[in-house]
Amino acid sequence: MTVILRRVARPLLATIFVTGGINALRQAEGHAKVAEPFLNNAFDKLGDVVPAQVPRDPVTLVRLDAAVKIGAGLALASGKAPRLAAGLLLGSLVPTTLSTHSFWAIKDPGERQQQQVQFFKNASLAGGLLLAVADTHGKPSVGWRARRAAKDVGHSAEKLSRKGQKRANKLAKRAQKALPH
Structure with missing residues (x-):
């Protein structure tokens, strides 16, 4: 319509x-x-x-x-x-x-x-x-798309940060095990 x-x-x-x-x-x-x-x-x-x-x-x-x-x-x-x-x-x-x-x-x-x-x-x-x-033809505005993209980047960065932290923790545990007591 x-x-x-x-x-x-x-x-x-x-x-x-x-x-x-x-x-x-x-x-x-x-x-x-x-x-x-x-x-x-x-x-x-x-x-x-x-x-x-x-x-x-x-x-x-x-x-x-x-x-x-x-x-x-x-x-x-x-x-x-x-x-x-x-x-x-x-x-x-x-x-x-x-x-x-x-x-x-x-x-x-x-x-x-x-x-x-x-x-x-x-x-x-x-x-x-x-x-x-x-009139955006029912599509989201440029402003909405930019805010959405920024939010998505923030979520991705947060996930990467958590993965990096887990990896760092694993490496630290390995290093502790490898060290002589």
Whole structure:
């Protein structure tokens, strides 16, 4: 049942990102104009932390974001590295949401309500992506497997230590018997 659920849910979740990425590529300048105030503010606050290799041009950033949405969306939809793909989409969704749906800064009540709906729609998508990031297909997580391996190594070391101690005791008894009295 869960295999079928994943095969249906992942493409459904990915659809909005792939179509949004394609739309952003087709209308990169328009999307960049909307994102520019947010990007300028972010670079003003974090510019010294962001590596110089990161482009500052809004159109380039919109195109990069679109490529991430399309690539990671297709990967999620097809089940190729779905946890990584969901993480990349989540990382793309946060700045997109903050730059395009900042309802708290809008004065017009109608526009504010519309952007608030879009903001919470994206928050809901983020919840779905978080579930996809955490989905291990019913297998134990990497953390659980690492703790289990460490525990197994500890048990093996303990057994080796006991065997070594027994062997040392046997050798000591032989040595005592071999010594003249």
